[in-house]
Amino acid sequence: MLPEIQATIRQPVVKNMMKSLYLHFGVGVIPLYFVTFIGYWAYGSSTSAYLLNNVHGPVWAKAIAHITAFLQSIIGLHMFACPLYEYLDTKYGGKGRAMAFKNLSFRVFVRGGYLTLTTFISALMPFLGDFMCLTGAISTFPLTFILANHMYLVANGNRLAVIQKLWHWLNIYFFGIMSVAAAVTGIRLIVLDSETYHFFADL
Numbered sequence: 001m002l003p004e005i006q007a008t009i010r011q012p013v014v015k016n017m018m019k020s021l022y023l024h025f026g027v028g029v030i031p032l033y034f035v036t037f038i039g040y041w042a043y044g045s046s047t048s049a050y051l052l053n054n055v056h057g058p059v060w061a062k063a064i065a066h067i068t069a070f071l072q073s074i075i076g077l078h079m080f081a082c083p084l085y086e087y088l089d090t091k092y093g094g095k096g097r098a099m100a101f102k103n104l105s106f107r108v109f110v111r112g113g114y115l116t117l118t119t120f121i122s123a124l125m126p127f128l129g130d131f132m133c134l135t136g137a138i139s140t141f142p143l144t145f146i147l148a149n150h151m152y153l154v155a156n157g158n159r160l161a162v163i164q165k166l167w168h169w170l171n172i173y174f175f176g177i178m179s180v181a182a183a184v185t186g187i188r189l190i191v192l193d194s195e196t197y198h199f200f201a202d203l
Contacts (some may be wrong), residue, residue: 077118085111127193127202134186141179146172 039051047054052065086112093103097201122128149168 039165055099079113081114084114124199126197127190130186130193133182133189137179137182137186141175141182145175146179149175 037053039047043051043054050069052062052069055062055065085107089107092110093106096103125131149171154167155161160168169199
């Protein structure tokens with residue numbers, strides 16, 4: 001997300017945005033799949049959902065990996081929570097300087113409270129990943145892959161070649177099926193894991 005945001009600073013905005021998107025989804029996807037397939041090859045299907053649980057090596061290397069994963073989670077949480085922060089700041093935040101004590105303390109309290117609440121819920125339900133699977137199927141898949149392709153078709157339908165239209169419709173149908181499959185999987189995992197684990201289970 002950062003390359004896209006940074007690209008908007010320099011003109012021409014659209015051209016630089018497209019460059020960053022091509023780089024992100026072209027080159028950036030390589031290490032993602034590299035880790036996925038190499039990890040599956042190395043550990044098989046019985047590996048933990050948290051890959052670092054299966055890694056052996058020096059303590060300092062594992063510590064750095066865990067710290068990096070933790071920081072990435074915090075950063076990701078803040079990125080996805082930004083719309084909520086903005087809404088709360090706009091509706092309930094004070095007026096005037098952003099760094100004024102009243103405004104700053106409000107932001108620290110609200111955002112800290114949000115992080116505390118989400119951390120508590122994560123610790124409460126050891127199978128929170130199942131809920132993430134379900135919410136991802138309901139929201140992330142449709143918003144990221146289905147809606148974007150459909151909006152592009154609506155906006156540029158008459159100017160697109162047949163092969164381009166087919167490509168976007170293929171994405172819509174494929175990710176629609178994936179969304180339904182992920183939702184069914186999420187519900188199934190929630191039912192199974194709710195019978196197995198108890199609250200605050202130490203996994």
